[in-house]
Amino acid sequence: MRLRLMTLMLAVFSLTACENKQSDGTGASGSDQMLVVFSSRHYDSDYALYDAFEKETGVDVRTIEADGDLLVERLKSDGARSPADVIITVDAGRLWRAEQEGLFAPLQSDILDDAIPAAMRHPDGLWYGLASRARVLVYATDRVEEDQLSGYESLADPVFKGRVCARSSGNIYNISLLAALIDRWGPEKAQDWASSVAANFARDPLGGDTDQIKAVAAGECDVALVNHYYFARLMNDEKDKDIVSSLAVFWPNAGEGVHVNVSGAGVAKNAPNPELAKRFIEFAVSEQPQRFFAELTNEYPAATAVKYDNSALAELGEFKADPISLLKLGENQAEAQRLFDRAGWP
Amino acid sequence: MKLSSRERWRGVSPAPIGIFAALLCTLPAIALIPMAIADGGSHIGHLIDTQLTSYALNSITIVVMTVIGTLLLGVPTAWLTTRYNFPGRGLLSVALPLPLAMPSYIAAYAWLSMTSNGGPFHDLTNGYMPTVSGVAGAAFVFSICLYPYVYLLSRQAFESRGVNSYEAARTLGSSPIKAFWKVSLPLARPAIMAGMALVVMETLADYGTVDFLGTPTFTVGILRAWISLGDPEAAARLALILLVTTLLVFGGERLSRRGQSVAENGGRSKPLQRVSLSSHTALFAILCCTIPVIFGLIAPVWYLAILALETAPVRSPVDALQGTLLVASLSALIAVAVGLGAAYADRTGGWFANVSVRVAHAGYAVPGAVAALGVIALLAAAQSLIDTVFGSVAPLIAGGGIIALLFAYQARFAAAAIGPCESALARIPFTMDRAARSLGASRWAVIRRIHVPLALGGIVTAALLVFVEVMKELPATMILRPLDFETLAVSAHHFASDERLTQAALPSLLLIMLGLPIMILVSWMMSRQQKESAFDE
Numbered sequence: 001m002r003l004r005l006m007t008l009m010l011a012v013f014s015l016t017a018c019e020n021k022q023s024d025g026t027g028a029s030g031s032d033q034m035l036v037v038f039s040s041r042h043y044d045s046d047y048a049l050y051d052a053f054e055k056e057t058g059v060d061v062r063t064i065e066a067d068g069d070l071l072v073e074r075l076k077s078d079g080a081r082s083p084a085d086v087i088i089t090v091d092a093g094r095l096w097r098a099e100q101e102g103l104f105a106p107l108q109s110d111i112l113d114d115a116i117p118a119a120m121r122h123p124d125g126l127w128y129g130l131a132s133r134a135r136v137l138v139y140a141t142d143r144v145e146e147d148q149l150s151g152y153e154s155l156a157d158p159v160f161k162g163r164v165c166a167r168s169s170g171n172i173y174n175i176s177l178l179a180a181l182i183d184r185w186g187p188e189k190a191q192d193w194a195s196s197v198a199a200n201f202a203r204d205p206l207g208g209d210t211d212q213i214k215a216v217a218a219g220e221c222d223v224a225l226v227n228h229y230y231f232a233r234l235m236n237d238e239k240d241k242d243i244v245s246s247l248a249v250f251w252p253n254a255g256e257g258v259h260v261n262v263s264g265a266g267v268a269k270n271a272p273n274p275e276l277a278k279r280f281i282e283f284a285v286s287e288q289p290q291r292f293f294a295e296l297t298n299e300y301p302a303a304t305a306v307k308y309d310n311s312a313l314a315e316l317g318e319f320k321a322d323p324i325s326l327l328k329l330g331e332n333q334a335e336a337q338r339l340f341d342r343a344g345w346p
Numbered sequence: 347m348k349l350s351s352r353e354r355w356r357g358v359s360p361a362p363i364g365i366f367a368a369l370l371c372t373l374p375a376i377a378l379i380p381m382a383i384a385d386g387g388s389h390i391g392h393l394i395d396t397q398l399t400s401y402a403l404n405s406i407t408i409v410v411m412t413v414i415g416t417l418l419l420g421v422p423t424a425w426l427t428t429r430y431n432f433p434g435r436g437l438l439s440v441a442l443p444l445p446l447a448m449p450s451y452i453a454a455y456a457w458l459s460m461t462s463n464g465g466p467f468h469d470l471t472n473g474y475m476p477t478v479s480g481v482a483g484a485a486f487v488f489s490i491c492l493y494p495y496v497y498l499l500s501r502q503a504f505e506s507r508g509v510n511s512y513e514a515a516r517t518l519g520s521s522p523i524k525a526f527w528k529v530s531l532p533l534a535r536p537a538i539m540a541g542m543a544l545v546v547m548e549t550l551a552d553y554g555t556v557d558f559l560g561t562p563t564f565t566v567g568i569l570r571a572w573i574s575l576g577d578p579e580a581a582a583r584l585a586l587i588l589l590v591t592t593l594l595v596f597g598g599e600r601l602s603r604r605g606q607s608v609a610e611n612g613g614r615s616k617p618l619q620r621v622s623l624s625s626h627t628a629l630f631a632i633l634c635c636t637i638p639v640i641f642g643l644i645a646p647v648w649y650l651a652i653l654a655l656e657t658a659p660v661r662s663p664v665d666a667l668q669g670t671l672l673v674a675s676l677s678a679l680i681a682v683a684v685g686l687g688a689a690y691a692d693r694t695g696g697w698f699a700n701v702s703v704r705v706a707h708a709g710y711a712v713p714g715a716v717a718a719l720g721v722i723a724l725l726a727a728a729q730s731l732i733d734t735v736f737g738s739v740a741p742l743i744a745g746g747g748i749i750a751l752l753f754a755y756q757a758r759f760a761a762a763a764i765g766p767c768e769s770a771l772a773r774i775p776f777t778m779d780r781a782a783r784s785l786g787a788s789r790w791a792v793i794r795r796i797h798v799p800l801a802l803g804g805i806v807t808a809a810l811l812v813f814v815e816v817m818k819e820l821p822a823t824m825i826l827r828p829l830d831f832e833t834l835a836v837s838a839h840h841f842a843s844d845e846r847l848t849q850a851a852l853p854s855l856l857l858i859m860l861g862l863p864i865m866i867l868v869s870w871m872m873s874r875q876q877k878e879s880a881f882d883e
Contacts (some may be wrong), residue, residue, distance in 0.1 A: 074826075170570050196723060214464065217464075218464055334577070342395075
């Protein structure tokens with residue numbers, strides 16, 4: 001008896017939920033056109049971008065957000081029937097994988113070629129960079145002198161034995177960095193570097209980049225390897241800015257320069273609305289959306305000409321980005337994970 | 347109390363149900379086989395040479411520690427709250443299952459920030475409390491989040507089973523402790539093992555918690571083979587190894603108690619007489635039952651609530667709440683049908699049905715992301731089959747959608763329904779089926795009028811457990827959901843993976859708030875059902 005009642009309640013509940021979804025659907029599809037975005041980003045800047053595009057064009061933007069690799073698998077299996085118009089992923093390695101699977105359609109656009117520097121886009125126009133993040137060193141100003149640091153190689157310096165924090169090697173930011181270092185130094189030196197950094201760890205890799213910054217602030221370690229973006233976010237946060245008050249960012253500018261990772265967008269190969277998809281990507285690199293990336297998510301806009309207002313980024317200052325071809329990051333990805341495994345970086 | 351095969355087949359033929367359940371639960375895993383035997387997989391050698399041993403060791407250590415932890419937290423608390431009377435017992439027996447509403451990855455985020463430098467627990471204990479991290483930290487988080495499985499199932503067993511036997515043992519001069527060890531515990535073993543199986547499989551399949559706490563396990567290895575090394579073939583092989591190992595372990599356990607039947611004769615059991623405790627022992631009992639709730643629920647919820655209150659939400663969680671309710675309630679209904687069918691097949695079917703159900707059960711140990719991969723591959727294969735048959739008019743089934751999502755949930759969580767249904771049915775003696783049949787009851791009447799009412803507690807528990815599981819599920823939801831479809835778990839994950847714990851706090855809290863009444867209902871239904879079955883006759 002009671003079971004039946006419960007069943008009824010649950011059924012009614014779910015039907016009402018269904019109903020609401022449907023009415024949402026018909027309400028939103030009042031406009032003629034729909035653009036489907038498959039994205040592995042889920043940031044405030046992206047929501048602002050979708051809203052702005054909807055306002056500008058009257059097009060209804062629908063999204064699926066999921067981790068990059070699941071997204072690639074879904075696109076692969078959907079094949080010719082995929083509803084996706086635009087594919088956005090967070091990392092050059094992921095863009096490369098999507099490209100290898102043949103998920104992108106090439107795009108010719110003078111607007112995009114003018115706005116985005118060649119290093120930040122695919123040579124054949126398969127994808128274009130939207131925004132980038134830099135991998136930097138963060139150190140405690142009271143325990144480390146700036147001149148003790150020279151670049152990523154400093155993390156392997158025996159001076160820092162038991163004083164280094166970094167997150168685990170499965171993380172895509174670390175993999176892409178090592179992929180770039182393999183290209184820069186060759187695999188042997190890159191692996192030696194990874195082993196020496198692992199030997200310098202103050203603790204086993206734990207948590208995310210923010211946790212590494214907090215660990216330096218708390219004195220658990222003195223230097224950490226993180227994305228600038230997490231540091232800038234702490235700087236801009238009223239509650240958290242005390243954490244970073246005794247810390248500083250070191251830009252590994254020497255030699256090839258700072259490792260930069262890029263989020264990019266491309267038109268899906270089987271896009272139902274390729275023209276609309278092109279229009280969306282062109283819109284995404286225009287001034288206002290590019291400012292969203294800088295001002296809402298603390299990333300560097302891919303359209304380098306765009307001026308933005310972000311006090312933390314202004315304070316961090318200029319840096320020299322590694323001009324490596326982003327394709328290399330993808331090509332070296334598996335080898336980077338293998339080197340990490342051999343080096344004993346968990 | 348074995349039935350001859352002829353007698354077995356006198357019931358409604360259960361084999362198709364068992365096979366259906368098995369197919370449902372194992373198809374995603376089966377879809378991995380072609381992938382596993384395909385070319386590629388060249389990275390297995392590399393993994394064996396480097397990290398695989400340490401991944402496997404981490405997995406084993408965490409599972410062993412979690413098993414011990416959940417047994418210590420689950421069994422004594424179940425025993426104390428069913429057999430003894432002490433102040434707060436009623437409240438605590440309802441509160442003890444509640445931590446199950448807490449997704450373990452969220453508990454991990456909360457506990458790591460609470461116990462690392464600058465966190466409230468760290469400051470409160472002057473840094474003496476160790477940071478929740480590594481192997482021990484992961485085992486701690488799994489223990490406090492998953493012990494309710496053991497608690498719920500063993501409490502159900504203690505309440506219904508062995509009351510007479512326990513009292514007989516006491517009358518014959520056993521001490522309460524000896525009677526517990528020699529009579530009640532062995533009688534509750536199938537139920538405890540069913541709970542344990544869920545704990546072990548969920549621990550093995552976890553990715554988020556162990557990755558965040560910095561202790562790479564076998565599952566992390568599977569995901570790395572797929573994602574970082576770009577070698578899905580190697581990932582599929584490793585996933586199958588994990589699956590087969592789990593199957594063997596639980597097969598061995600069942601083999602070791604083959605031929606033992608723990609049904610009590612007669613559906614009637616005496617109403618429970620709870621023994622009142624003296625003030626000292628009562629204090630001990632209260633402490634025993636409060637600690638798991640504080641660690642598993644109160645501390646992390648309190649911390650998340652503070653974070654949520656301090657932060658303005660960037661997105662309204664209403665859509666996510668609706669999405670969660672929809673998929674979780676539909677899945678719970680389907681899972682009960684599947685679970686009950688499978689349990690019935692296992693009870694009355696031949697060896698084939700038995701094996702099918704065991705296999706179905708083990709599907710639970712497949713990591714969520716890998717299961718999602720299997721479902722995607724399966725749907726794609728089915729689509730190309732339909733396309734060749736129907737040509738261009740073929741309906742679209744691959745890709746996402748509510749149906750694909752519900753299928754993935756069943757594949758993953760029907761096992762959570764099979765366990766409780768099975769242990770509930772196991773308590774109904776076969777003599778009762780036979781008596782009913784000899785009195786002229788039809789096959790369906792036996793199920794409808796005997797099995798369902800007597801196993802109602804187990805059935806409802808199964809439904810609600812699946813509800814809570816689906817509510818917390820991540821990878822399959824993320825990838826198979828329809829456009830613009832959001833759930834609370836997905837919102838929480840998006841913020842947490844972006845290291846914005848403060849923004850993740852609100853959807854996490856809503857998730858827990860939604861889980862709480864469900865878990866209270868589980869608790870209430872179970873004790874209510876016990877009372878009814880005791881007084882009914």
